[in-house]
Amino acid sequence: MFSPSQADVRRFFCAVYAKRLQQQPMEAIEMLAGQWIAEHPEYHAELSDVDAALARLGEPGSGTSENPFLHLSMHLSISEQCSIDQPPGIRQAVELLAARRGDLHAAHHEVMECLGTMLWESQRAGRPPDGQAYIDQVRRRATQD
Incomplete structure (x- = not known):
């Protein structure tokens, strides 16, 4: 299983941003990341300087939802979950x-809240993530006004 460090994640997104600007060829995962980067111009300045992004590792607030690298990683995670329908039913719930x-894009932001809740509850209780509870929460949002 691939388990990148925070520095690896920052390098990846900064490299994708640079490739987009230079119109360089990208692998499939980079193209997907690039699409989410394009949806977030407010992150472009931070993505343009990999050294500064790496220097901010460990600073207060670097692990919060205001972290562009965490935010973009969550977009990628949700996209990947939907592409393989794992946990089963997530694709339909997100659709x-x-x-x-x-x-x-707006739906992804709501799904991020559900994903974050599932992970927090899992860590707090010391048990594996509850994929069904996650999907149920997304479905509830899809059926509410």
Whole structure:
């Protein structure tokens, strides 16, 4: 299983941003990351300086939802979950939410909250993540006004 460090994640997103700017060829995962980067112009300045991004590792707030690297990683995670439908049912739940909101990006932001809740509850309880609870939470959002 691939388990990148925080520094690896920062290098990856900064490299993808640079490749996008220079219109260089990218691998499939880089193209997907590049699409999410394009959706977040507010992160472009931070993504343009890998040395500064690495220097900020460990600073207060570097692990919060305001962290562009965490945010983009969550977009990638949700995209990958949907592409392989793992946990089973997540693809349909996200599609329902996106249809309800009329915007995949906005739906992803809501799914991030559900994903974050699932991970927090898992860590707090010391048990594996509950994929079904995660999907149920996304489905509830898709059926609420």
